[in-house]
Amino acid sequence: MENVDQEYVFKKRESKAIGNNEFEMPGWATYGSAIQGDEVGRVFIRYKPNSKTVLKKDIIDLDAEDEAASPGQSKKFDIKYNFDDLGTYVVVASKGKLKRLMSRSKDSIAFVEDDPVRKIIVDPPVMMATLQHAEETFDSNHRYLETSFVDQLINGQWRPYGVSMVQAPQVWPYSTGSGVKVCVIDSGIFRDSPDFVRANLSGDDTSTSIHWYHDTCKHGTHCSGTIAGKNDKIGVVGIAYNAKIHSIRVVSSGTDGCGWSYASGLIRASNLCKDAGAKIISMSLGGSVASTTESNHFQSLYDNYGVLSIAAAGNGGNTTYSYPASYPSVMSVAAVDRNSNRAIFSQFNDQVDIAAPGVLTKSVNSGDTTGNKVLTYSGTSMATPHVAAVAALLFAKFSTSNSTQDVVNIRNSMQKTAQDRGAVGRDDEYGHGIVKAWDAYQCLSSGNCGSQKPVQPPLCTDSPLDWHDIDGPTYTCSWYAHDFNCESYGNSYTNFGKTANQACCVCGGGVTSTCTDSPSGWYDIDGPSYSCSWYAQGFNCESYGNSYVNFGKTASQACCVCGGGGSSTCTDSPSGWYDIDGPTYSCEWYALGTRCTNYGNRYGNFGKTANKACCVCGGGTA
Ligand SMILES: [Ca+2]
Numbered sequence: 001m002e003n004v005d006q007e008y009v010f011k012k013r014e015s016k017a018i019g020n021n022e023f024e025m026p027g028w029a030t031y032g033s034a035i036q037g038d039e040v041g042r043v044f045i046r047y048k049p050n051s052k053t054v055l056k057k058d059i060i061d062l063d064a065e066d067e068a069a070s071p072g073q074s075k076k077f078d079i080k081y082n083f084d085d086l087g088t089y090v091v092v093a094s095k096g097k098l099k100r101l102m103s104r105s106k107d108s109i110a111f112v113e114d115d116p117v118r119k120i121i122v123d124p125p126v127m128m129a130t131l132q133h134a135e136e137t138f139d140s141n142h143r144y145l146e147t148s149f150v151d152q153l154i155n156g157q158w159r160p161y162g163v164s165m166v167q168a169p170q171v172w173p174y175s176t177g178s179g180v181k182v183c184v185i186d187s188g189i190f191r192d193s194p195d196f197v198r199a200n201l202s203g204d205d206t207s208t209s210i211h212w213y214h215d216t217c218k219h220g221t222h223c224s225g226t227i228a229g230k231n232d233k234i235g236v237v238g239i240a241y242n243a244k245i246h247s248i249r250v251v252s253s254g255t256d257g258c259g260w261s262y263a264s265g266l267i268r269a270s271n272l273c274k275d276a277g278a279k280i281i282s283m284s285l286g287g288s289v290a291s292t293t294e295s296n297h298f299q300s301l302y303d304n305y306g307v308l309s310i311a312a313a314g315n316g317g318n319t320t321y322s323y324p325a326s327y328p329s330v331m332s333v334a335a336v337d338r339n340s341n342r343a344i345f346s347q348f349n350d351q352v353d354i355a356a357p358g359v360l361t362k363s364v365n366s367g368d369t370t371g372n373k374v375l376t377y378s379g380t381s382m383a384t385p386h387v388a389a390v391a392a393l394l395f396a397k398f399s400t401s402n403s404t405q406d407v408v409n410i411r412n413s414m415q416k417t418a419q420d421r422g423a424v425g426r427d428d429e430y431g432h433g434i435v436k437a438w439d440a441y442q443c444l445s446s447g448n449c450g451s452q453k454p455v456q457p458p459l460c461t462d463s464p465l466d467w468h469d470i471d472g473p474t475y476t477c478s479w480y481a482h483d484f485n486c487e488s489y490g491n492s493y494t495n496f497g498k499t500a501n502q503a504c505c506v507c508g509g510g511v512t513s514t515c516t517d518s519p520s521g522w523y524d525i526d527g528p529s530y531s532c533s534w535y536a537q538g539f540n541c542e543s544y545g546n547s548y549v550n551f552g553k554t555a556s557q558a559c560c561v562c563g564g565g566g567s568s569t570c571t572d573s574p575s576g577w578y579d580i581d582g583p584t585y586s587c588e589w590y591a592l593g594t595r596c597t598n599y600g601n602r603y604g605n606f607g608k609t610a611n612k613a614c615c616v617c618g619g620g621t622a
Contacts, residue, residue, distance in 0.1 A: 170580060310333060
């Protein structure tokens with residue numbers, strides 16, 4: 001975006017009001033500015049309430065007067081768009097003629113501003129590097145290097161490192177983005193790639209010659225592949241591989257079809273996204289000049305229609321703002337590399353919300369009909385669809401009938417659970433951190449994503465199960481759960497050999513595994529009266545637990561309440577479970593060291609995490 005064609009860059013100037021005109025206008029339109037009157041301008045003109053008709057008449061009258069003065073020589077106003085909801089026309093004409101209109105229609109006009117250029121954002125030096133499909137060795141040991149990720153070739157298909165970094169595989173057992181439509185406003189999409197689910201693709205043409213399903217630039221196809229590359233045995237897998245893509249091509253000019261658009265073009269395109277039912281808009285494009293009209297528009301999509309807009313922070317490597325990313329209603333996405341470090345080109349400022357993988361990103365290559373000549377690009381453009389796709393995974397699972405609340409919840413969940421990088425807490429380089437789909441998923445699952453990061457409670461059972469204190473059955477673990485009873489009384493009133501703080505989960509006690517008496521129903525040599533329940537009372541474990549062997553075991557060996565029992569009746573469920581990274585990561589793998597604690601709530605597969613599936617992690621089926 002540092003390569004924006006100079007003639008299309010409008011210098012940012014203070015808006016001024018002059019003379020009798022009481023509305024704001026671009027600097028070039030103010031009194032005394034030295035513009036060339038025949039220079040072409042492109043502006044948003046916001047009309048006052050009930051003044052649309054009057055303004056339109058002034059436009060027609062001025063055209064007619066000019067034509068009368070210079071028959072066959074005059075140039076008419078070109079009304080590009082009429083945005084009724086914004087009360088705004090987008091008009092192209094010579095700046096001299098636009099100034100005359102502002103003067104004539106000053107009673108009808110509320111506001112005039114330039115309609116600034118928007119360009120797709122890509123880092124040119126690596127943009128065209130095409131990687132052939134080839135097996136390569138990889139280190140899948142990423143769980144020891146939580147910040148480093150590699151591209152993995154799995155059964156003929158690339159799982160780009162970014163897919164792993166954003167935790168998509170952990171979410172796949174629960175959501176693949178099915179039914180959610182992501183709108184990609186870009187250079188179109190190569191619809192004929194075998195690495196898309198064609199039935200999931202749709203789009204809108206922005207002119208009779210600019211079709212959404214063509215992409216000579218390769219940029220829009222690459223972004224779309226990161227979101228919804230088909231999960232098969234070729235090419236790449238996308239983060240939300242069952243999501244729908246709605247493609248709108250807003251750039252087409254230039255030798256590579258990677259030309260520019262305008263803020264007004266984005267407004268028009270994003271309205272088409274909304275009308276198509278998209279929940280998310282991904283915009284790997286931007287420009288350095290802000291527009292009030294554009295900002296108001298994206299705010300309205302967010303507030304009134306529940307549409308989440310996500311855009312690239314920019315590749316300038318400096319602190320400048322890029323728009324639309326830097327509007328409050330739009331998520332601004334910074335780029336990181338495979339080691340979770342900020343990309344050197346990624347713009348940093350107080351509007352950056354979140355970070356995502358965007359250096360040497362593999363994705364779908366427009367024009368490649370094999371699906372295997374994957375293309376590697378870098379840029380905040382590549383980071384942006386990672387966030388859009390994570391949002392799709394979440395919308396697919398957590399959408400309610402309240403769409404305007406959903407969009408707030410889902411944006412919050414991604415920001416709250418992002419992996420903190422750089423300075424502690426939010427910073428300008430990474431925003432809230434690197435987007436993490438599974439953490440956001442769990443946050444939303446907890447129903448308590450509004451205030452703090454979710455904590456997975458350990459599986460806890462009061463021990464003994466029906467414990468009450470020495471003063472009688474009134475004083476159960478439930479009683480201790482109220483007010484500050486654990487704190488006040490939890491270390492006194494011992495009963496069944498335990499205080500409340502030892503026996504009750506609510507006080508931090510109990511047992512935090514799925515211990516089962518083993519063998520089930522054990523009792524000691526003196527008969528069924530002397531079951532594990534008997535041993536649970538008083539100091540019976542301590543006094544008798546190492547004697548009175550029955551069924552080959554003492555109470556200390558057989559009864560959970562005495563520190564025995566076991567998981568011999570537990571079965572891994574499903575049997576033979578392994579995690580999303582493959583058979584290496586079985587319940588046996590998790591049994592070693594602290595792996596259940598470190599990884600047991602992630603890497604879900606077959607609908608379960610290790611902590612749910614593996615007995616050694618406290619899961620399985622008794
Ligand atoms: Ca694929």
